[in-house]
Amino acid sequence: MESPKSGFKSIDEYIANFPEDVQKKLEELRAVIKASAPGAEERISYQMPAFALKGILVYFAAYKKHIGFYPTSSGIQAFKKELSGYEVSKGTIRFPIDKPLPLELISKIVKFRVSENLHKVEMKRNHGVKP
Numbered sequence: 092m093e094s095p096k097s098g099f100k101s102i103d104e105y106i107a108n109f110p111e112d113v114q115k116k117l118e119e120l121r122a123v124i125k126a127s128a129p130g131a132e133e134r135i136s137y138q139m140p141a142f143a144l145k146g147i148l149v150y151f152a153a154y155k156k157h158i159g160f161y162p163t164s165s166g167i168q169a170f171k172k173e174l175s176g177y178e179v180s181k182g183t184i185r186f187p188i189d190k191p192l193p194l195e196l197i198s199k200i201v202k203f204r205v206s207e208n209l210h211k212v213e214m215k216r217n218h219g220v221k222p
Contacts, residue, residue, distance in 0.1 A: 102140040127201035157185040
């Protein structure tokens with residue numbers, strides 16, 4: 092199962108393209124992101140589900156053997172130790188499709204990204220500093 096590449100209009104439409112067991116994982120991931128980032132807007136960006144609040148917070152996507160979670164490089168760097176059991180690269184975390192998602196860790200990462208985005212906006216507003 093490769094991530095479909097057609098033009099999705101919503102996260103619901105994206106998730107519906109996967110088998111039921113994968114849909115369940117994607118819905119779990121979506122729910123924890125929503126709970127961790129109240130007020131974040133759901134959107135499709137780069138043909139992947141994304142959440143934005145004063146800028147993109149995270150993306151995610153399903154693949155044959157993993158769920159890709161993309162919290163930017165800062166989101167990975169801040170939780171490097173906790174992520175040591177997962178395959179990670181500069182901007183990507185790969186959660187194995189056949190294992191439970193680490194929902195508590197995902198929540199911490201999303202909250203970190205919310206804080207980071209809000210801080211950048213605050214710095215720019217108060218100090219004219221570019222993030």
